[in-house]
Amino acid sequence: MGVIVITGGSRGIGARTAEQVAQRGMGVILTYNQHPDAADEVVRRITEAGGKAVALKLDVADVGSFEAFRAAVLAALRQSWDTTTLAGLVNNAGYxxxxxxxxxxxxQFDGLFDVHLKGPFFLTQTFLPHLEEGASIVNLTSATTRVATAGVAPYAAFKxxxxxxxxYMAKEFGDRRIRANAVSPGAIRTELGGGLDDEFEAMLAAQTALGRVGEPDDVARVIAMLLSDDGAWINAQTLEVAGGYII
Ligand SMILES: NC(=O)c1ccc[n+]([C@@H]2O[C@H](COP(=O)([O-])OP(=O)(O)OC[C@H]3O[C@@H](n4cnc5c(N)ncnc54)[C@H](OP(=O)(O)O)[C@@H]3O)[C@@H](O)[C@H]2O)c1
Known part of the structure; x- marks a missing residue:
């Protein structure tokens, strides 16, 4: 089983994805930006459960730092897994x-652009030479791309x-049997954007066929599936993971 890089693995969906991926026997390199302690805690939980994980610092908005990040990832791969290749990349970090x-x-526009579109573009480009044949890329998008939600226009446009x-990744990387899919969550109970207050959560739950908002694990399990052989024939798709939000 290979090693997966997960950006924004210190909290929320990324943290649960790191744990789900490790449970399936894959190695995890997770990144943090402002919360190294939270990332260390995720690594501790994975290690305690018998998995292997390393946490590295990354600001997805800082494309100029990607070369140094690549070197840090390669050093971690050699040191902890005795390899120089990756089985997957999850572009998850966001706000x-x-x-x-x-x-x-x-x-504000530029900040959202840098994290949600420019960063994933150039981070994927940076790691392309290191992705194994058959590797899987998962990009986190949002149900706000389907349902116009007042107040999040630039975020939704970049998603x-x-x-x-x-x-385009699926098209251009297919000759190396690298798959690329987007996972598009509905409202998930994390700290994104300051979290959900009770009133907002109740409204979102009422708009969802399954009658609740999502938990990070609801999304993490789907990402882990796409990274595993179970997702080997899923390519170039956007999978909405939202419990039937506004259908
Ligand atoms: N929660 C939802 O309802 C929802 C819905 C649709 C889509 N999404 C998408 O799902 C993804 C994960 O969201 P979440 O809800 O899990 O968010 P979250 O709980 O707020 O966690 C965000 C993660 O991203 C990292 N991050 C933020 N800005 C970063 C930057 N500039 N560079 C590197 N890392 C950065 C954070 O790292 P530090 O804490 O270490 O700074 C943290 O690990 C995002 O792309 C988000 O847009 C979420």
Missing amino acids: GLFNPLESVSEA GGLEVLTR
Whole structure:
């Protein structure tokens, strides 16, 4: 079983994905940005459960740091797994921002663009030479690409761009049997954008066929499936994982 890089693995969906992936016998390199302690805690839980994980610092918005990050990943691969290749990459790191379109600043627009579209583009490009034949790329997008949700226009637009980019990755990497899919969560109970208050959560649950918001594990299990052989014939898709949100 190979090793997977998961960005934003210190909290929320990324942290649960790291644990689900490790449970299936894969190695995990998870990244953190501002919360090294949370990342260490994820590594501790994985190690305690008999898996293997390493946490590295990465700011997905800082493309200039990707060469140094690549070197750190390769060093970790050699040291902990005696390999130089990766079985997968999960572009998960992200943040939310509520602001009506009319008052979004250029800095807010650029910040969201850097993390949700530019970062995944160049991080994937950086690791392409190290992905094994048959490797799997998973890009985290959002159900806001399907359902227009007032206040998240740039976020949703860049996630939509990431869904298009996912299909281009599948097209251009297919000759190396590398798959690329997008996982598009509905509302998930994490700290994204400051988390969900009770009233907002109740409204979202009422709009969901299965009658609740999602948990990080609901999404993490699907990502882990796409990284495993169970997902070997799924390619170039956007899988909405939302319990039937506004259908
Ligand atoms: N939660 C939802 O309802 C929902 C719905 C649809 C899509 N999504 C998408 O799912 C993904 C994960 O979201 P989540 O809900 O798990 O969020 P979360 O609980 O807030 O966790 C975000 C993770 O991303 C990392 N991160 C944030 N900015 C970063 C940056 N500039 N560089 C590197 N890492 C960065 C954080 O690292 P540190 O904490 O170490 O800084 C953290 O590990 C995101 O792409 C999000 O857009 C979430």
